[in-house]
Amino acid sequence: MRSNKKELSPEQREELLGALKDRFEKNMHRHKGLEWGQAQAKLEANPEKLWSLSEMERTEGEPDVVAYDEETNEFIFCDCSKESPKGRRSVCYDREALESRKKNKPENNAIDMATAMGVELLTEEQYRELQKLENFDMKTSSWIQTPSDIRELGGAIFCDYRYGQVFVYHNGAESYYGARGFRGSLRV
Known part of the structure; x- marks a missing residue:
């Protein structure tokens, strides 16, 4: 325990x-x-x-x-798991998004989980750098740090790797999917 x-x-x-x-x-x-x-x-x-x-x-x-x-x-x-970490999937972006859902709420959100773990979500630049090492998220996707102007409008961004390219997408921050989690970064 x-x-x-x-x-x-x-x-x-x-x-x-x-x-x-x-x-x-x-x-x-x-x-x-x-x-x-x-x-x-x-x-x-x-x-x-x-x-x-x-x-x-x-x-x-x-x-x-x-x-x-x-x-x-x-x-x-x-x-560096090949796909978005299994223990961090099916989460919306942040607490505000979680609280905005009236029904079918996910159990948690990416920002609170990362904070509790003592890590940070990757930025778009960090995600792209990671993909230069090897290919990740070829079947899943990962929430990344979302600029405040996008978040203020209700959105959040995520990335994946398909067709030999990194793709950056948007979704409502309250959305969650079984194949979307987040990757963390830690400086020591």
């Missing part, structure tokens, strides 16, 4: 670090020139970030290092 504290037991920490290391080593094309030991040291120094990665893992996001920001000295983790 999970406690309300955002920390992992020593056993959970070791299991997660092992899974992250294995994924890192099996997917070197995602992080050329980076070393796992440096990323692990940053994670061990930031247990709340490790907890966020465990939430990404628990919801089947398969987080992995996708970049390193030299200016901020941060590793950037992102959900």
Whole structure:
């Protein structure tokens, strides 16, 4: 059973670090020139970030290092599951959208889930960069951060990858589909 504290037991920490290391080593094309030991040291120094990665893992996001920001000295983790994470699908965009539904409400929304996990939804630019590493969301789609002017008009945007291209679409923010979730990003 999970406690309300955002920390992992020593056993959970070791299991997660092992899974992250294995994924890192099996997917070197995602992080050329980076070393796992440096990323692990940053994670061990930031247990709340490790907890966020465990939430990404628990919801089947398969987080992995996708970049390193030299200016901020941060590793950037992102959900690298082939399709939008299964544990985060069938959600509308945000709380306002969820509350606007009169019936058939989804259980949750992408923004609140991401906040609770300690991650951020990808931006359009981040989504496009992720697709340069390999092809994701070929059967599903993922909500992305929506500009305020679009959101104020009731919309939200999402992306997917079809026909060799990234497509950016719009929908009412209150919509939800079994094949749409969200991908998270975490800086450590």
